[in-house]
Each structure stands twice: as C-alpha cells, then as structure tokens.
Amino acid sequence: MSTTRRRLIQVGVIGAVALAIGGVGVALQGTDIRQPARPLLALSPRSFSILAAVADRLVVVPGGPSARQAQVAEGVDALLATLHPDTTVEFEQALTLLENAAAGLLIDQRWTTFTGSPPDVQDRVLKGWSESRFSLLRKVFRAVHGLCMGVYWTQDELHGLIGYPGPPDLSALAPPEPVAEPPEPSVLEPVTVEAP
Amino acid sequence: MNRVQTAADRTSDEVWECDVCVVGSGAGGAVLAAGLAEAGLSVIVLEAGPYRTRADFDMTEKTAMPSLYQESGARTTSDVAITVLQGRSVGGSTTVNWTSCFRTPDRILSHWQEHHGLDGLSPDTLRPHFEAVEARLNINTWPREAANANNQALFRGCDALGWESGTMRRNVKGCANSGYCGMGCPVDGKQAMHVTYLADALAAGARIQAEAAVERLEVDGDRVVAVHARIQPLGQPAPTGPELTVRAKVTAVCGGALNSPALLLRSGIAAASPVGARTFIHPVVAVMGRYEAPTDPWYGAPQSAHSHQFIDRGAGKLGFFIEAAPLHPALAASSLKTFGEDHAAFLARLRHTTAFIALQVDGLLADDVGGTVTVDATGRPRLDYPIRPPLLEAWPFTHEVLARLHLAAGATEVVTTHTPSVTLSEEAHLPRLAAAPYGAFQHNIFTAHQMGGCTMGTDPATSVVDLEHRVHGMANLFVVDGSVLPTALGVNPSETVYGLAHRARTFVRAAT
Numbered sequence: 001m002s003t004t005r006r007r008l009i010q011v012g013v014i015g016a017v018a019l020a021i022g023g024v025g026v027a028l029q030g031t032d033i034r035q036p037a038r039p040l041l042a043l044s045p046r047s048f049s050i051l052a053a054v055a056d057r058l059v060v061v062p063g064g065p066s067a068r069q070a071q072v073a074e075g076v077d078a079l080l081a082t083l084h085p086d087t088t089v090e091f092e093q094a095l096t097l098l099e100n101a102a103a104g105l106l107i108d109q110r111w112t113t114f115t116g117s118p119p120d121v122q123d124r125v126l127k128g129w130s131e132s133r134f135s136l137l138r139k140v141f142r143a144v145h146g147l148c149m150g151v152y153w154t155q156d157e158l159h160g161l162i163g164y165p166g167p168p169d170l171s172a173l174a175p176p177e178p179v180a181e182p183p184e185p186s187v188l189e190p191v192t193v194e195a196p
Numbered sequence: 197m198n199r200v201q202t203a204a205d206r207t208s209d210e211v212w213e214c215d216v217c218v219v220g221s222g223a224g225g226a227v228l229a230a231g232l233a234e235a236g237l238s239v240i241v242l243e244a245g246p247y248r249t250r251a252d253f254d255m256t257e258k259t260a261m262p263s264l265y266q267e268s269g270a271r272t273t274s275d276v277a278i279t280v281l282q283g284r285s286v287g288g289s290t291t292v293n294w295t296s297c298f299r300t301p302d303r304i305l306s307h308w309q310e311h312h313g314l315d316g317l318s319p320d321t322l323r324p325h326f327e328a329v330e331a332r333l334n335i336n337t338w339p340r341e342a343a344n345a346n347n348q349a350l351f352r353g354c355d356a357l358g359w360e361s362g363t364m365r366r367n368v369k370g371c372a373n374s375g376y377c378g379m380g381c382p383v384d385g386k387q388a389m390h391v392t393y394l395a396d397a398l399a400a401g402a403r404i405q406a407e408a409a410v411e412r413l414e415v416d417g418d419r420v421v422a423v424h425a426r427i428q429p430l431g432q433p434a435p436t437g438p439e440l441t442v443r444a445k446v447t448a449v450c451g452g453a454l455n456s457p458a459l460l461l462r463s464g465i466a467a468a469s470p471v472g473a474r475t476f477i478h479p480v481v482a483v484m485g486r487y488e489a490p491t492d493p494w495y496g497a498p499q500s501a502h503s504h505q506f507i508d509r510g511a512g513k514l515g516f517f518i519e520a521a522p523l524h525p526a527l528a529a530s531s532l533k534t535f536g537e538d539h540a541a542f543l544a545r546l547r548h549t550t551a552f553i554a555l556q557v558d559g560l561l562a563d564d565v566g567g568t569v570t571v572d573a574t575g576r577p578r579l580d581y582p583i584r585p586p587l588l589e590a591w592p593f594t595h596e597v598l599a600r601l602h603l604a605a606g607a608t609e610v611v612t613t614h615t616p617s618v619t620l621s622e623e624a625h626l627p628r629l630a631a632a633p634y635g636a637f638q639h640n641i642f643t644a645h646q647m648g649g650c651t652m653g654t655d656p657a658t659s660v661v662d663l664e665h666r667v668h669g670m671a672n673l674f675v676v677d678g679s680v681l682p683t684a685l686g687v688n689p690s691e692t693v694y695g696l697a698h699r700a701r702t703f704v705r706a707a708t
Contacts, residue, residue: 058536058539060540061540079268084576085433130534131615138615139276145533147270154525156256162544163546164525168255168376
C-alpha cells in the first residue's frame with residue numbers, strides 16, 4: 001500500500017493483516033454490482049456498489065427516501081470527483097476492506113462479502129466497526145458515515161421531515177442593531193477554576 | 197471600477213508585473229492589499245478559490261460546502277481524526293466564518309513577549325490597528341437580548357452555575373440575523389473581506405484574480421523573482437488551466453495557516469527555519485443538549501456568547517473556552533455517528549437541540565509544539581496533529597463541563613458525539629463521561645481556527661518570519677496571515693489577523 005496524504009487505511013499489524021487477507025478475499029468473492037443512476041465520475045463500479053450498500057444501511061429515515069432513491073452513493077461519487085484523485089484511491093481502499101469476506105471472517109465473524117450479506121448482518125458489521133477497539137475500523141466507519149450523511153441531508157426535499165425551514169425570508173426578519181462598546185480588556189485573565 | 201477576475205478571464209498563459217503580489221485574499225491578504233493599493237502601489241491579489249458573492253449564497257449546505265470550503269469541507273488532518281474547516285473563496289475564511297471578533301488577549305501578548313521574543317506586539321502598539329479595523333468592519337457588541345436560543349442557553353447555564361460569560365463582538369452591518377453565516381452572507385451584512393477591504397483594494401486599482409492556485413515561488417538568492425500560479429476553475433480537482441506568472445518587487449504570502457507554510461515548503465524557502473512547525477488548531481469537541489422548547493439551532497447570529505471560565509486550568513493543563521455552534525442538517529447529521537433509525541430519530545429532534553463547543557488553547561504549555569504542516573508528493577498540504585496527553589487529560593473534564601452547562605440551562609438530555617453516544621439527563625449521570633473513551637475516532641474532533649506554521653520570532657532557528665513579517669533571510673518576501681502566530685489565542689482569531697495585517701502594511705510598503 002502506498003503512503004499517501006490521507007491514509008484512510010493507516011494501519012498497524014492488525015490492519016496490515018486485514019488488508020492482505022482482504023485483497024485475497026475480494027479476488028475470490030465477487031461484489032454484488034449495482035448500477036448507478038448516472039455515469040460514475042470517480043469511483044469504480046465495484047467501489048460504488050459497496051458504498052451504495054453501506055449507504056442503504058446508514059440512511060434509514062422513516063417517511064423519507066431511501067439512500068438509493070436519494071442517490072447518496074452517486075452524490076459521494078460526485079463529491080470525490082472534485083477532490084484530489086488520491087482521496088478517491090484511499091476511500092476505495094476503505095470500501096474494499098469493508099467489503100471483503102476474508103477480512104470479514106477475521107474481524108466480524110461473517111463468511112460473506114458486505115454486499116452479499118443480509119441487512120441484519122450488514123447492520124451488525126457497521127455497528128461493530130463503529131465501536132471497534134481497532135482505530136482503523138472506527139476510522140473507516142467515520143469516513144464513510146460522514147460523507148453519506150452529509151450528502152443525504154443536504155437535499156432540500158428532506159428538510160421538512162425534521163422541521164428545518166431552509167433559507168428564510170430575509171425581508172421578514174427584524175435584526176437588532178449592534179451596540180458600540182469598548183472591547184473587554186482581556187478575556188484571558190486567570191479565573192478561579194472550580195471542579196465541575 | 198475594477199472587478200474580480202475569474203478563470204473565465206484567463207484563456208492563455210500570461211505574465212504580469214506589479215509592486216506587490218499578495219497570495220491569498222482572506223483576513224490577512226485583503227487588509228494588506230487594500231492598504232498598499234490605497235498608498236499608490238500596484239497590487240495583484242491571487243486567490244485559489246472562486247469568486248462568490250451574495251447573489252450566489254443560496255443559504256444551502258449543498259451549494260456552500262463545495263464552493264466555499266477547502267476540499268469541499270472534507271479537509272482533515274493526515275490521519276483523518278480531525279475535521280479541518282477552512283474557507284476557500286475570495287475573502288477566504290471571512291466569507292464563511294461566524295463573525296466572532298476579539299482583540300488579541302493581553303495575556304497572550306505577554307506570553308509571546310516572554311517566551312517568543314515578540315517585543316513589538318503589545319496592547320498599546322496594536323491598539324491603533326485594532327481600532328482601525330474595528331471601524332472599517334463595524335465590529336461591535338451583539339446585544340445579549342438579541343442572542344438566539346443556542347447562545348441564550350449558554351448565558352443561562354453560566355449564570356446558573358456562577359461561571360463567567362460575556363457577549364460577543366461581531367463584524368456585521370445590517371445583519372439579517374438569519375443564522376446562515378457559514379454559507380456566505382446573502383445580504384452582505386457580514387463585513388467579510390470581499391465586501392470591505394477587497395472592495396477598497398479594487399477601488400484603489402488593485403487587480404484580483406480568483407481561481408489562481410499558486411504553485412511555487414521562484415527564488416534568486418534572497419529575493420522572490422516570480423510567483424507561479426495556474427488557473428483552477430471551481431470543481432476541478434487540480435490546477436490544469438493557463439499559467440499565470442507575476443513578477444513583483446515584493447511578495448506577501450497570505451494563504452492561511454496550512455497553505456502558507458505549504459507554499460514555502462514547495463518553493464524550498466527558509467529551509468533553515470522550522471516552516472510548518474508549531475501549527476495550532478484550537479482542537480474542538482462538541483456536546484449537544486436537547487431541550488423541551490424548540491431551539492431552532494440554525495436560526496440567529498451563530499455566536500453571541502462565550503465563556504472563558506476554564507481558560508486557565510492551572511500548571512501543565514490545557515485551558516479551553518466555550519461557545520455555541522449552529523446546527524444545520526448536514527453538519528448535524530455527520531456529527532452524530534449513529535446510523536439507521538437511531539440516527540433519524542436524532543435528526544427528527546434537531547429543532548430542539550443545541551450544541552456547545554469547547555476550544556482547547558494549544559501552544560501555551562512549554563512542551564506543546566502542536567502539529568506540523570508538510571507537503572505530500574503532489575505538493576498538497578498535509579497536517580499531522582498528534583493527540584497528546586494534555587488533550588486526553590482535558591477532554592473528560594471538558595465534556596463534563598459542557599454537559600453541566602446544558603443541564604444547568606435546562607436541557608432534558610445531553611448527548612455526546614462518541615460512538616456509541618454517551619447520554620445523560622441529570623448530574624448524577626456525569627460519571628458516565630469519566631468512563632467514556634477519549635481521543636482519535638472515539639468522538640468528533642474538529643478545528644475552525646488554524647494558526648502557526650510560519651511563526652514569528654527573532655531567531656531563524658526557531659521561527660520563520662521576523663517581527664516585521666519578513667521571512668528570515670529573504671529581502672522581499674513576507675508572510676501576513678494567521679500562520680505567523682506562535683501559539684493559539686484562546687479567542688477566535690480573525691481580528692488578530694486583521695490587526696496584524698493592518699500593522700504589516702508599513703513593513704511591506706517599505707520593502708517596495
């Protein structure tokens with residue numbers, strides 16, 4: 001594995017073993033390929049399919065569109081296309097680790113790829129990674145989670161579900177006027193510290 | 197009148213000449229460029245980000261993140277443990293900041309004098325510069341009674357606990373109090389650089405080129421003889437457009453605390469100095485509170501209250517200050533690391549949620565050297581920021597303080613950003629926080645304040661620029677931005693950068 005700026009897969013021994021096994025696992029077991037809603041800009045079809053499967057489980061909003069309907073994976077792909085190509089390489093490495101069955105056997109006690117697992121197993125895997133004692137796995141979870149949630153919840157049509165009004169009518173706001181006061185002399189003077 | 201030029205204006209390679217080339221148009225570059233242009237110098241400002249104005253600010257995260265933030269808001273430390281929020285457009289971070297303004301605290305200036313030899317920076321010498329920028333940017337106190345629900349909760353909690361709190365000063369004029377500062381101000385109420393000092397610079401004849409990524413400085417002996425930039429239109433992952441070469445009598449690097457040291461490193465400048473070292477970030481953790489009454493945490497001036505109750509925690513310990521933070525859907529959704537229906541349930545109560553943040557003051561402890569900026573094989577900045585024992589010591593206490601503050605303010609439930617979240621609803625539950633894990637990937641950590649990397653000092657072995665912002669050993673190269681700060685500040689840094697840039701005008705002008 002190359003050393004790059006944003007090493008999503010920055011590993012210790014456990015990670016190195018997982019990656020090595022993972023490479024074999026991916027070679028031996030195929031990913032359930034999902035067709036994107038539009039041509040991919042950054043991700044490979046395999047990485048897209050893994051991401052789409054993860055997004056399906058991360059984003060479950062009663063009354064809201066599914067991740068597939070909201071095209072979360074397509075949105076992450078579009079975002080990655082604007083970033084340095086190294087970022088996509090590292091993101092795909094993380095998805096590969098999550099997908100592969102051999103690493104899954106080592107880490108999650110599962111025999112199947114992530115995309116080939118039923119939803120309850122996928123949820124167990126994601127929860128396990130999010131709380132893992134291995135920082136590598138928590139790191140992968142957080143990276144994928146942040147991008148998927150960020151893409152999903154930027155969609156205007158979802159905002160009504162959570163009472164978010166979106167951009168306000170600026171003309172209806174009645175702003176106060178700031179008050180001209182001298183600055184505080186110093187906010188860094190020592191203060192008495194009280195234990196909470 | 198001049199206008200800001202964009203990628204569309206550049207169709208072929210060009211060579212320009214001027215008195216001063218300013219690299220970066222944020223809090224440092226804008227204030228500097230305006231003063232120099234008004235003094236009659238020919239000034240060219242190169243900005244890597246796009247030119248966006250109120251007509252473009254549609255108050256959505258979907259538009260703002262890719263167009264106004266470094267790496268579409270996805271910039272992180274090299275290990276991905278810390279999210280780095282940093283602006284990237286004409287106006288720099290001032291386009292997206294939350295308008296919180298403080299003069300450099302007296303105690304920090306004393307610390308710099310005692311430990312870093314910055315004898316030229318004192319409350320008295322800086323006062324005229326702060327007064328000047330406060331007048332231009334309309335920096336005034338936001339009335340306590342106008343505080344939004346998030347900030348009222350902070351005031352209320354501090355009052356109940358007997359903790360110190362204060363009102364915030366903001367650089368606004370005709371603020372609509374909408375709460376969308378982080379997505380660009382749609383009414384130009386925020387006195388960001390693109391509506392103030394950059395407008396002044398244009399009026400005085402300066403030339404501003406957006407979407408021009410500076411790749412390197414060409415050096416001959418102790419002089420920069422050319423600035424080499426390449427056009428990078430918004431949305432392109434790398435600069436591949438026409439080349440722009442600027443030959444200037446003087447160059448001022450004002451790209452901010454990650455980009456400025458990276459440019460010096462790419463250019464092989466100041467190799468004998470610690471370029472990139474001592475980078476500080478006010479590491480931030482957040483704790484959320486849920487309240488019975490709606491808080492609508494997206495509404496109103498994002499920050500109008502602060503508490504410095506725990507700024508000094510005693511010898512060997514990191515202090516911190518407390519502020520409120522707005523919550524818009526994508527930011528909130530990516531902050532809480534649950535998933536599935538649990539996560540959706542959290543979002544469903546967003547309008548009853550308030551976030552308090554604690555910003556640790558790094559760089560003041562004797563052995564706290566902060567992070568380090570280097571460049572990767574492609575020349576991009578890389579920030580390594582190890583999480584050291586003082587932070588690990590501080591965070592349990594910090595979380596406890598923020599939780600107590602919420603409970604004292606009336607929160608019915610307190611939720612951390614751990615995975616899984618730690619939740620509590622009364623003070624008897626506080627020991628849960630002491631038992632929680634802390635550190636990288638255990639909970640959210642982010643930074644919106646980047647400082648240092650080209651630190652100011654008298655010794656080239658321990659600093660990069662002298663007290664007049666000139667790079668040690670270089671005759672015509674200056675650094676004028678937050679990267680010169682030798683420590684973190686313990687307050688939001690924008691006004692310190694405005695003031696220092698105002699002071700630096702004299703030194704840069706004298707070098708032309």
